[in-house]
Amino acid sequence: MLLLAAVEPTRGDEPLPPDVLLVVPLHLHILRADNLPEIDCTLTEADLNRILSKVNQIWQPARIQFRAASRHVEQAAGLEAFRSLRQLLGESDPPLPRYRPLIPRDSFTDDGLHVYYVHRLPVNGVYLGGRQAMVQDSASLRPVDGGIDEPLPRVTAHEIGHALGLAHRPDRTHLMASGTTGTRLIDSEIATARARAATIPGTTRADKSPPPINAADQNGEADHAGGIDSTTHLPHNPGSPSDSN
Numbered sequence: 001m002l003l004l005a006a007v008e009p010t011r012g013d014e015p016l017p018p019d020v021l022l023v024v025p026l027h028l029h030i031l032r033a034d035n036l037p038e039i040d041c042t043l044t045e046a047d048l049n050r051i052l053s054k055v056n057q058i059w060q061p062a063r064i065q066f067r068a069a070s071r072h073v074e075q076a077a078g079l080e081a082f083r084s085l086r087q088l089l090g091e092s093d094p095p096l097p098r099y100r101p102l103i104p105r106d107s108f109t110d111d112g113l114h115v116y117y118v119h120r121l122p123v124n125g126v127y128l129g130g131r132q133a134m135v136q137d138s139a140s141l142r143p144v145d146g147g148i149d150e151p152l153p154r155v156t157a158h159e160i161g162h163a164l165g166l167a168h169r170p171d172r173t174h175l176m177a178s179g180t181t182g183t184r185l186i187d188s189e190i191a192t193a194r195a196r197a198a199t200i201p202g203t204t205r206a207d208k209s210p211p212p213i214n215a216a217d218q219n220g221e222a223d224h225a226g227g228i229d230s231t232t233h234l235p236h237n238p239g240s241p242s243d244s245n
């Protein structure tokens with residue numbers, strides 16, 4: 001609540017001090033797909049909490065924090081057309097633009113960024129534009145010195161980087177390197193990302209430092225498969241520990 005009390009709406013006509021924390025709403029979607037294992041994502045709420053915690057660690061140097069505005073476990077849209085297309089292609093993966101229709105329209109909102117998790121994509125992740133990114137839960141990355149210990153938070157943070165206006169960098173230890181575990185951000189990227197983040201609907205400014213990352217969330221708890229109903233929309237709960245990360 002202390003954090004919430006310190007948060008104010010962003011004001012586009014005022015300068016953005018570099019020490020002000022930007023809090024960006026982030027909507028996380030697990031897309032399920034009956035009888036289509038290539039799409040069906042079986043991540044759990046515990047996975048999402050762990051991913052979010054590590055995404056926030058990666059973006060902490062930029063003083064940008066992502067707040068879990070909502071979590072969804074929902075059926076992918078357009079599955080019949082997608083299945084037919086796969087059959088036409090001899091059961092190989094369709095090109096990336098054909099994954100966009102899998103996004104359910106009902107759960108899209110006017111604020112923040114949306115990340116959709118599916119089981120498999122032709123790439124680890126893609127920023128689709130329109131504040132929407134898609135990530136495969138089977139992502140794999142090339143390890144680099146100092147890199148992160150698992151792919152999904154890095155891929156998620158990388159696609160968020162694209163959403164915040166960043167392009168690829170060749171240096172393998174950087175967040176915007178393609179396909180590595182690198183997480184470094186440079187000052188010019190931080191400036192670009194902060195300027196873009198401030199314009200995202202729903203972004204707020206907090207004048208206090210972010211609270212420490214919750215260690216339990218970092219480590220992740222054992223998956224409890226019964227913890228998420230396959231049709232449940234899990235709304236943001238202001239009192240939940242995952243909020244304060």
Ligand SMILES: [Zn+2]
Nearest residue numbers: 158162168178
């Ligand atoms: Zn990229």
